[in-house]
Amino acid sequence: MSKNHVNQQASDLPSLKSLYNRSSLTAILLSVLMVGVVMASLGVSKLLTMAQMNLTLVARSASVAIEVAVYFDDREIIQEQLAQLLPGADVQKALLVYPDHSEYEAWHIEEGNQLTRVKQQLLQRFLKPVSANVSFQNEQLATLKLWHNGEQILRFLMTGSMALIVSLLTTALVILLVTRRLHELLSRPLLELASVTARVRTERDFSLRVSRSKIAEIDSLRVDFNALLDELGQWQGTMESINQHLQYHANHDALTGLANRFFFEKTFQRGIEHAEKNQYELAILYLDGNDFKLINDTYGHATGDEVLKVMSQRIKSAIRETDLVARVGGDEFCVLLNHLSDTDEVLALQREIAMAVNGPMTLSSQEVIDISMSIGSARYPKDGKTLDALLHAADYAMYQAKQHEKNHKKHYHAD
Amino acid sequence: MFKIYGCFVNILTSFSVGLLLLLSASFSIADDEYSSYEVAELILGIIHFTRWPDDQNELQLCILGQTDHADLLSNNQLAVGKFVVDGRVVEESEVFQQLNSCQVFFFGKMSLDNTHQLYTQLYSNPVLTIDEMNDACRVGGMFCLHYYDNKLGFKVNLDAIGRSQVRVHPGVLRLGQRRLSE
Numbered sequence: 001m002s003k004n005h006v007n008q009q010a011s012d013l014p015s016l017k018s019l020y021n022r023s024s025l026t027a028i029l030l031s032v033l034m035v036g037v038v039m040a041s042l043g044v045s046k047l048l049t050m051a052q053m054n055l056t057l058v059a060r061s062a063s064v065a066i067e068v069a070v071y072f073d074d075r076e077i078i079q080e081q082l083a084q085l086l087p088g089a090d091v092q093k094a095l096l097v098y099p100d101h102s103e104y105e106a107w108h109i110e111e112g113n114q115l116t117r118v119k120q121q122l123l124q125r126f127l128k129p130v131s132a133n134v135s136f137q138n139e140q141l142a143t144l145k146l147w148h149n150g151e152q153i154l155r156f157l158m159t160g161s162m163a164l165i166v167s168l169l170t171t172a173l174v175i176l177l178v179t180r181r182l183h184e185l186l187s188r189p190l191l192e193l194a195s196v197t198a199r200v201r202t203e204r205d206f207s208l209r210v211s212r213s214k215i216a217e218i219d220s221l222r223v224d225f226n227a228l229l230d231e232l233g234q235w236q237g238t239m240e241s242i243n244q245h246l247q248y249h250a251n252h253d254a255l256t257g258l259a260n261r262f263f264f265e266k267t268f269q270r271g272i273e274h275a276e277k278n279q280y281e282l283a284i285l286y287l288d289g290n291d292f293k294l295i296n297d298t299y300g301h302a303t304g305d306e307v308l309k310v311m312s313q314r315i316k317s318a319i320r321e322t323d324l325v326a327r328v329g330g331d332e333f334c335v336l337l338n339h340l341s342d343t344d345e346v347l348a349l350q351r352e353i354a355m356a357v358n359g360p361m362t363l364s365s366q367e368v369i370d371i372s373m374s375i376g377s378a379r380y381p382k383d384g385k386t387l388d389a390l391l392h393a394a395d396y397a398m399y400q401a402k403q404h405e406k407n408h409k410k411h412y413h414a415d
Numbered sequence: 416m417f418k419i420y421g422c423f424v425n426i427l428t429s430f431s432v433g434l435l436l437l438l439s440a441s442f443s444i445a446d447d448e449y450s451s452y453e454v455a456e457l458i459l460g461i462i463h464f465t466r467w468p469d470d471q472n473e474l475q476l477c478i479l480g481q482t483d484h485a486d487l488l489s490n491n492q493l494a495v496g497k498f499v500v501d502g503r504v505v506e507e508s509e510v511f512q513q514l515n516s517c518q519v520f521f522f523g524k525m526s527l528d529n530t531h532q533l534y535t536q537l538y539s540n541p542v543l544t545i546d547e548m549n550d551a552c553r554v555g556g557m558f559c560l561h562y563y564d565n566k567l568g569f570k571v572n573l574d575a576i577g578r579s580q581v582r583v584h585p586g587v588l589r590l591g592q593r594r595l596s597e
Contacts, residue, residue: 068586072460074568077590136463137496 017183024182028175029168036164043160048126051090051153055146058089059132063144066106070096070134070141075104082107092120092149096134096142109149123150189213193225206233253327255305256312264326264334269387271336275380282338282380283346285353286394287315288402289331290372303363307371310361318356319349333373334394343379350375374402449567454484454560457567458521458545459495461558464584467518468541474518476502479510482523482547484560511536520544522556530555534575541580545569557583558591 014022062085069077082094086107093108127148134142189210196208209226213219251263259267268284275282289295289311296304308331315325315333324336337349358372376398378384383393462474476493478485487493488502505513507527514536522544527533534555537544544556552559552570557579559570571591576583 065586068464068584068590071463072457072568072587072590074590081589139496 015187017187020183020186021176021179024179025172025175029172032168032171036168040161040164044157047153047156051127051148051150052130055089055091055127055148056130056132058085058091059130059144059146061085062094062146063132063134066144067134067136067141071136075106078106086146090149090152092147095145095147097131097145098142099140106144119150119154123148123153127153185214186218189215189218189222193222196225200229200232204236206230206236256309256327258312258316258333259324259326261326261328261334264324264328264336265387267324268334268336268390271338272380272385272387272390276385281340281382282336283340284337284378284390284394285335285346285350286376286378286391286398287333287335287353287357287373288398290374290402290405292331295369295371299363299365299367299369303365306363307361307369311357311371311373314357314359315353318353323349334391346377346379350377372405374398374405376401448565449484449562451484451486451488453567454547455487455493457560457569458488458519459493459498459500461545461569461583461587462498462500462519462543463495464587465543466582467543468580471518471541472497472499474498474500475516476500476519476521477505477513477517478502478521478523479505480507480523480525480527482521484547485521485523488521514540514542518542520556522546522549524548538575538578539580543579543581543583544575 062082065081065085066078069075069081078096086094087109091107091109094106096104096106098104127150129145129147131143131145133140134144193210196210199205200208206229209229210222213222251259253260271282289307292304292307295307308327311331312325312327312333315335319325319335319337322338324338326334326336328334335353337346340346354373354375358370360368360370362368376394376396378390378393378397380390384390458476467474476488478489485502485504489504491502493500493502500519505517507525510527510533518541520537520542524547534544544558546552546556546559549555549559549570550561552561552572553574555572555575557572557575559572561568561570569591571588573588573592576588
């Protein structure tokens with residue numbers, strides 16, 4: 001539930017790629033666009049100024065060229081001179097205005113080269129006609145007025161704006177490529193880091209490592225991350241061994257290495273449940289050392305421990321592999337017998353264990369003592385159906401056996 | 416172009432561009448296709464675009480031989496631009512004595528035998544020469560009056576201009592040259 005929540009949150013957040021793309025693309029395109037627009041407007045205004053200056057210059061040189069012809073009022077020569085000068089100078093028409101305000105259109109561009117009316121009107125907004133005095137020695141002969149044709153300017157503007165658009169697009173493309181490359185450099189290692197982290201978390205596989213990155217900061221992050229994984233792996237190993245140790249000690253008896261009462265009861269309870277389900281029989285044996293307190297008191301606790309170890313070994317040697325033996329108290333042992341084929345098997349095993357356990361043993365002091373154990377048994381489901389009932393029944397049977405033995409001994413000694 | 420005023424105000428307005436004429440209440444128009452006025456206008460125009468050494472601007476215009484349209488030029492003071500032009504008739508017999516005092520010559524029909532000698536001498540002086548009647552305009556004056564297409568114009572004799580000591584505005588040559596090719 002919480003994991004899903006986290007994932008959902010993560011997918012709602014913008015990715016590094018989109019952030020990077022958005023910010024860098026926006027910033028760079030905006031700046032390029034601004035520079036482009038500023039430069040373009042500066043260029044256009046400069047161009048218009050230059051065109052105006054150029055036309056003024058053309059008008060001046062034309063007026064110098066035609067001054068004599070104007071003086072002699074030779075219109076043919078005026079036309080001829082202007083026809084030499086004005087084509088190619090992007091002039092639409094030339095008008096001579098005399099001091100008496102009479103006008104004479106001395107030249108105009110050929111019909112085919114004229115711009116459309118719309119373009120002309122557009123250009124007239126920005127390009128005003130220019131005038132130059134036709135004079136000789138301070139005598140004002142006429143005024144030459146020239147109108148822009150604007151074809152060259154329009155062509156220049158057209159190619160200029162095309163170049164601007166092309167360079168803008170190229171810039172955008174280059175930015176896109178660079179951004180993508182940067183993104184790959186930047187986000188791929190981060191994604192790998194994230195996926196490794198997720199796998200470590202789900203699979204508990206501390207052997208995973210993040211691969212090298214080409215970016216210094218990310219690479220140092222990788223080194224630290226891998227070192228952290230090393231440490232986590234070691235820590236995990238330590239924890240596991242500690243856990244195993246603790247587990248062992250929780251379930252086993254430190255002295256004999258047999259299962260302890262806790263483990264025995266747990267297993268026995270499971271065994272009962274299983275047997276109930278599958279309708280088969282179980283049995284437990286309850287064993288108790290005879291005169292163990294006397295041995296302890298006589299030879300000391302160290303010898304007592306020695307005796308307990310021998311007892312546990314002897315019991316272990318007598319039971320089958322599928323059976324479980326546990327030390328449940330000071331000199332008390334329990335055996336859980338599984339897979340019983342018939343009732344006699346319990347008695348047979350009981351006998352076998354008694355034979356294995358009872359007998360002389362050599363102490364570390366080379367002294368030989370006799371050890372023996374009393375054994376009681378209880379069967380599931382005949383003698384009880386719960387763990388406590390069965391334990392109690394087996395304990396009681398063992399007690400009966402012990403009493404019987406004591407009586408038998410007394411009887412023997414009495415004899 | 417240039418304006419016609421009474422000769423008395425000529426000096427007062429000499430700085431301005433204009434032409435001053437001394438003329439009677441009305442001037443006679445020749446029965447030819449063009450008038451003396453047009454001739455005077457044209458000659459003053461040529462003078463306007465001509466430069467003499469030392470920036471000389473008080474000019475003597477000498478009329479030589481039989482002319483048809485020099486009425487407004489003879490015994491008259493005219494002004495164009497910075498120039499003041501005094502026109503007078505020179506007898507053919509005195510021409511060689513007058514050579515140095517005339518800066519502009521307007522040639523009519525001459526009966527001289529030694530025109531060649533005259534031209535040779537003229538070219539060594541800073542003199543502007545204009546022929547009234549010289550359709551070919553190959554020998555003789557630097558400029559030749561030429562009536563064409565109902566308009567009085569002129570032709571240029573580039574050889575004579577090249578040898579002359581006065582400088583003529585190239586624009587004027589351009590005007591005259593075109594007619595040469597017609």
